[in-house]
Amino acid sequence: MKELLVTDITLRDGNHAVAHQLTEHQLSVYAEAAEAAGMPIVEVGHGNGIGASSMQVGESLLSDADMLRVVRGKLKKSRMSIHVIPGFATINKDLRPAIEAGVDVIRVASHCTEADITERHITFAREQGKEVYGVLMMSHMASKEVLLEEARKMEQYGAEGVVLMDSAGAYLPKDVRDKISLLAEELNIPVGFHAHNNMGMAVANSLTAAESGAYIVDGASRGFGAGAGNAQLEALIAVLERYGYSTGIDLYGALDAGDVAQRELVEVVPSATSTSIVSGMAGVFSAFSKPVERISKEYGVDPRDVFFELGRRGIVAGQEDIILEVAQQLSEEAAKK
Amino acid sequence: MAPREGKLKVAILGSGNIGSDLLSKVLRSDLLECTLFIGRNLASRGIARAAAMGVPVSDGSVEAIENDPDVCDLVFDATSALSHIRHAEVLERLGKTVIDMTPSNLGRMCIPAVNLQECLEYPNVNMVTCGGQATIPIAHVIGAVHGEAEYIEVVSQIASRSAGPATRVNLDEYIETTERGIIAFSGCRRSKAILNLNPAQPPVDMQATVYARVDEPDLERLTAAVDEMVEKVGVYVPGYELIVPPTVENGRIAVMVRVRGRGDYLPSYAGNLDIINCAAVAVAEGHARMTGSVQGEGAR
Amino acid sequence: MTDKLTASVRADCAAAADPGALQALAGRHILITGGTGFVGTWLTEMVAHLNDEHSLGMRLSLLGPHAADFHSRAPHLAGRKDIDLIERDVRDLDSLPTGVTHVIHAAGTPDNRMHASDPLRTMSVISAGTSAVLRASVDSPDLQKFLFVSSGLVYGPQPLDLPGISEKYVGGPECDSIASVYPEAKRYAEVECAAWRGQTKLPLVTARPFAFIGPYQGLDKPWAVNNFLRDALLGGPIRIMGCADTVRSYMYPSDMAFWLLRILADGVPGVAYNVGSPEAVTLKDLADRIAGAFDEPPAVACRGGANPRPSRFVPDVDRCRDTLGLRVTVPLGDAIVRTLEWHRAAGTARA
Numbered sequence: 001m002k003e004l005l006v007t008d009i010t011l012r013d014g015n016h017a018v019a020h021q022l023t024e025h026q027l028s029v030y031a032e033a034a035e036a037a038g039m040p041i042v043e044v045g046h047g048n049g050i051g052a053s054s055m056q057v058g059e060s061l062l063s064d065a066d067m068l069r070v071v072r073g074k075l076k077k078s079r080m081s082i083h084v085i086p087g088f089a090t091i092n093k094d095l096r097p098a099i100e101a102g103v104d105v106i107r108v109a110s111h112c113t114e115a116d117i118t119e120r121h122i123t124f125a126r127e128q129g130k131e132v133y134g135v136l137m138m139s140h141m142a143s144k145e146v147l148l149e150e151a152r153k154m155e156q157y158g159a160e161g162v163v164l165m166d167s168a169g170a171y172l173p174k175d176v177r178d179k180i181s182l183l184a185e186e187l188n189i190p191v192g193f194h195a196h197n198n199m200g201m202a203v204a205n206s207l208t209a210a211e212s213g214a215y216i217v218d219g220a221s222r223g224f225g226a227g228a229g230n231a232q233l234e235a236l237i238a239v240l241e242r243y244g245y246s247t248g249i250d251l252y253g254a255l256d257a258g259d260v261a262q263r264e265l266v267e268v269v270p271s272a273t274s275t276s277i278v279s280g281m282a283g284v285f286s287a288f289s290k291p292v293e294r295i296s297k298e299y300g301v302d303p304r305d306v307f308f309e310l311g312r313r314g315i316v317a318g319q320e321d322i323i324l325e326v327a328q329q330l331s332e333e334a335a336k337k
Numbered sequence: 338m339a340p341r342e343g344k345l346k347v348a349i350l351g352s353g354n355i356g357s358d359l360l361s362k363v364l365r366s367d368l369l370e371c372t373l374f375i376g377r378n379l380a381s382r383g384i385a386r387a388a389a390m391g392v393p394v395s396d397g398s399v400e401a402i403e404n405d406p407d408v409c410d411l412v413f414d415a416t417s418a419l420s421h422i423r424h425a426e427v428l429e430r431l432g433k434t435v436i437d438m439t440p441s442n443l444g445r446m447c448i449p450a451v452n453l454q455e456c457l458e459y460p461n462v463n464m465v466t467c468g469g470q471a472t473i474p475i476a477h478v479i480g481a482v483h484g485e486a487e488y489i490e491v492v493s494q495i496a497s498r499s500a501g502p503a504t505r506v507n508l509d510e511y512i513e514t515t516e517r518g519i520i521a522f523s524g525c526r527r528s529k530a531i532l533n534l535n536p537a538q539p540p541v542d543m544q545a546t547v548y549a550r551v552d553e554p555d556l557e558r559l560t561a562a563v564d565e566m567v568e569k570v571g572v573y574v575p576g577y578e579l580i581v582p583p584t585v586e587n588g589r590i591a592v593m594v595r596v597r598g599r600g601d602y603l604p605s606y607a608g609n610l611d612i613i614n615c616a617a618v619a620v621a622e623g624h625a626r627m628t629g630s631v632q633g634e635g636a637r
Numbered sequence: 638m639t640d641k642l643t644a645s646v647r648a649d650c651a652a653a654a655d656p657g658a659l660q661a662l663a664g665r666h667i668l669i670t671g672g673t674g675f676v677g678t679w680l681t682e683m684v685a686h687l688n689d690e691h692s693l694g695m696r697l698s699l700l701g702p703h704a705a706d707f708h709s710r711a712p713h714l715a716g717r718k719d720i721d722l723i724e725r726d727v728r729d730l731d732s733l734p735t736g737v738t739h740v741i742h743a744a745g746t747p748d749n750r751m752h753a754s755d756p757l758r759t760m761s762v763i764s765a766g767t768s769a770v771l772r773a774s775v776d777s778p779d780l781q782k783f784l785f786v787s788s789g790l791v792y793g794p795q796p797l798d799l800p801g802i803s804e805k806y807v808g809g810p811e812c813d814s815i816a817s818v819y820p821e822a823k824r825y826a827e828v829e830c831a832a833w834r835g836q837t838k839l840p841l842v843t844a845r846p847f848a849f850i851g852p853y854q855g856l857d858k859p860w861a862v863n864n865f866l867r868d869a870l871l872g873g874p875i876r877i878m879g880c881a882d883t884v885r886s887y888m889y890p891s892d893m894a895f896w897l898l899r900i901l902a903d904g905v906p907g908v909a910y911n912v913g914s915p916e917a918v919t920l921k922d923l924a925d926r927i928a929g930a931f932d933e934p935p936a937v938a939c940r941g942g943a944n945p946r947p948s949r950f951v952p953d954v955d956r957c958r959d960t961l962g963l964r965v966t967v968p969l970g971d972a973i974v975r976t977l978e979w980h981r982a983a984g985t986a987r988a
Contacts, residue, residue: 054490054492054529054531055488055490055548055550055589056490056492056531056546056548086508086509087508087512087531087532087533087534088531090508090509090512090513091509092509092513093513111533111534111535111536113497113536114497114505114534114536116502116505116506116753116754117505117508117534119505119506119750119753119754120506120508120509123750123857123859126857126864126867127856127857127867129867129868129871129872131876141536149815152753152815152816153753153754153815156749156750156752156753156816156859157750157753157859158750158859158864160876160878160940161940184942184943184944185943185944186944187942188878188879188880188941188942188945188946189878189879189940189941189942190940190941190942190943191942191943213943213944214943215942215943291587294587295586295587298586313537313541314535314536314537314538314541315535316533316534316535316536318531318533319492319494319533319535321492321494321546321548321591321593322494322544324546324581324584324586324591324593325544325580325581325593328581328584377725377726377729378726378728378729378731396729419703502754502755502758505754506754
């Protein structure tokens with residue numbers, strides 16, 4: 001039976017779905033359920049990772065330190081993971097304290113063409129003896145050859161695996177197959193895939209990734225994540241079981257965790273709404289959906305137009321400020337007509 | 338080439354991209370004269386270019402100034418933070434004014450539109466960061482208009498291609514220095530700096546957003562003050578432009594600026610490098626005016 | 638650096654050196670580019686031992702871009718009268734210091750993180766740096782011998798069925814891969830050396846180092862053995878990334894230092910010499926042996942990719958053995974034990 005490493009990102013990507021307002025109680029009950037289900041890795045934090053709480057991408061209710069403390073207290077066998085984006089998080093302010101708070105797994109992320117900015121953070125985490133992965137975000141924006149080159153850099157820096165994130169939910173199964181199989185073929189370390197569900201493909205894409213040689217797949221209970229959400233974890237585990245993969249996760253435990261998520265965390269079960277479908281088609285970061293809807297309303301413009309314009313400009317994750325500029329520009333253009 | 342009458346004599350230490358672009362700007366200035374351009378290798382591209390333009394060159398590091406102390410009054414140090422620590426010691430002994438382009442954090446932080454006059458009293462001034470030069474003027478105005486801001490955050494976008502290996506490996510230092518600068522110049526209690534690299538083709542311009550949380554936003558006064566400040570920065574950074582005027586959205590003030598580079602030695606998409614060099618030249622010109630070495634027609 | 642650490646390194650040098658075989662270097666003045674790096678530091682330790690215990694009377698000039706740091710990293714060497722430091726980028730060298738009779742050109746970091754993040758600088762330091770040192774050397778009337786420290790990577794991928802690569806093997810790195818930046822630059826530099834030798838009769842020999850394990854090698858370096866040592870010192874598990882069947886060999890650096898000096902002294906101009914250990918070991922076996930050096934052995938975990946491809950990087954060192962009488966004095970097992978002891982005493986790994 002082929003083994004897979006599943007990362008439960010409910011408490012990190014899910015924070016996008018509630019504007020980073022997850023409470024201590026919510027973190028605590030879900031972490032307990034994840035531990036009970038035997039999730040190998042449980043990721044926690046602000047949606048954009050540690051050190052990201054900001055006006056730019058949203059201020060979180062809890063500090064990084066509080067989130068890590070609460071979840072650390074509930075995990076025993078499951079390993080606690082964080083997402084780290086250089087440019088937001090620095091080693092001294094954010095990464096070092098997180099390691100002191102007992103983080104086991106560190107996933108260092110950059111835009112898919114900018115892997116060089118992860119060198120210092122990956123090196124630092126490795127020096128601390130931690131399990132470190134590289135993450136290439138918005139990976140639909142680069143060719144498979146470029147992704148391979150950037151992933152190789154992360155491998156050189158000491159990453160133990162490289163995860164391709166479909167941050168915009170823009171992949172179709174053939175894209176997954178193309179990119180994952182090349183990386184799995186060429187890299188000496190495992191490859192992973194992180195799906196979003198903007199066009200309803202998240203579970204299917206994750207399965208395709210596994211079938212194309214990925215070793216790591218990410219999922220969130222009830223798909224609780226940015227925009228249209230992520231691959232629904234409990235459904236993914238069921239599908240993988242049918243396909244004969246071993247994940248070490250207890251199916252009933254995962255289903256229970258899904259119920260806990262629905263009862264305690266999820267305000268609206270994520271679905272492919274019209275804006276998130278457009279976000280996927282435009283290739284814009286899924287987490288833009290909340291600010292785009294808010295700002296479009298304020299400026300009286302169609303959020304779908306905003307998404308397509310952001311896509312045309314090649315805006316990357318973390319550039320939420322540009323939404324304001326684009327909305328103003330569209331509203332001024334409309335006024336002229 | 339003998340210095341022309343009445344100009345302040347400046348030396349440039351460092352013949353890389355920053356040093357070479359500074360040279361273009363100094364050559365255009367009515368108030369400055371580059372009397373020595375110093376690299377480490379006479380065969381390097383930067384030195385060859387300077388020599389071809391008739392600028393005296395040397396490969397002698399800071400010792401070139403030590404051996405001929407009258408060669409200049411002011412020195413731009415465009416080497417590295419590590420080297421600057423050594424240079425600063427020598428230049429202080431020689432009594433030279435120093436404008437430090439490196440992230441050494443030794444000298445007085447300078448944003449010309451905010452504290453030029455004060456900085457002219459200091460022998461060593463530091464140019465903070467590129468993002469700091471673009472956003473601190475706005476942060477300063479927000480603090481001044483509202484008495485006190487609780488929190489100010491700045492987000493910069495730069496073109497991926499304008500970020501060389503040194504920039505990439507020093508993101509943490511960039512963030513921490515910019516955050517210190519925001520607090521020092523705006524009086525806010527907390528600050529945060531974020532940097533995004535955007536790889537779009539053709540390369541994007543540098544753009545920066547300043548967010549603030551204040552007790553009661555006074556948009557009317559802020560708008561007037563921001564307009565005035567943008568004009569003030571525009572005097573020494575021609576490509577500096579306000580693209581989103583002060584706006585209150587979702588409980589926060591937002592202001593956005595864009596910086597187009599002049600395309601002197603560096604490409605025009607490298608507004609991030611252009612702005613810090615423009616600011617440094619503005620400080621040197623401030624010295625030129627102060628020392629009175631320039632009278633009448635030269636001064637603008 | 639504590640006295641205990643310097644004494645242990647000194648003892649390693651004493652055990653590896655045969656001073657009688659280095660008489661050609663007695664009283665000579667050697668410039669080492671990259672002189673404050675790993676290779677340079679070990680060469681300096683070896684020369685210090687030979688001068689102090691065997692009165693060889695050599696002088697050293699160490700050139701490096703951050704040579705001043707050497708005072709804090711190795712004060713017992715930096716403060717010596719027979720050593721001077723030159724802080725300079727090798728590319729900016731225009732003449733040799735007065736009196737230099739021998740050059741060991743070892744500039745250029747083998748750290749592949751740097752190769753990935755700044756490939757253009759990596760290539761420039763090797764290509765422009767080699768040109769600068771060669772030009773300065775040819776201009777120097779006192780120069781007697783030049784040793785270029787290349788890399789065993791110039792051979793390109795080693796066939797899995799070839800036990801050890803000999804100097805006669807012809808291969809090369811792929812030329813469209815970022816991973817080839819360092820080996821391809823070294824290949825180019827070797828060819829440039831050959832051109833200068835042919836045109837100017839510069840007495841130039843080449844060494845092709847393989848892999849090393851020992852003191853002064855930072856545990857942060859991105860190579861398997863360093864990571865294994867660090868993982869183990871931190872309590873484990875030792876994580877094997879990539880293919881566990883990959884085969885490597887590791888030489889202890891006191892042997893490396895003696896071999897390089899021996900090649901400088903009596904290597905034949907125009908000839909290249911492999912420097913490394915022929916004792917092959919798989920990564921799995923290496924991890925197990927490191928684990929076994931602990932009273933409570935840490936676990937060993939394999940984290941391979943989807944498509945495990947073993948590679949092999951082991952030299953054939955018959956040429957050094959047969960023509961220069963060189964041998965490996967520290968077998969791998971001893972090298973592991975000594976390296977672990979050194980790092981424990983130095984407190985390098987943060988627990």
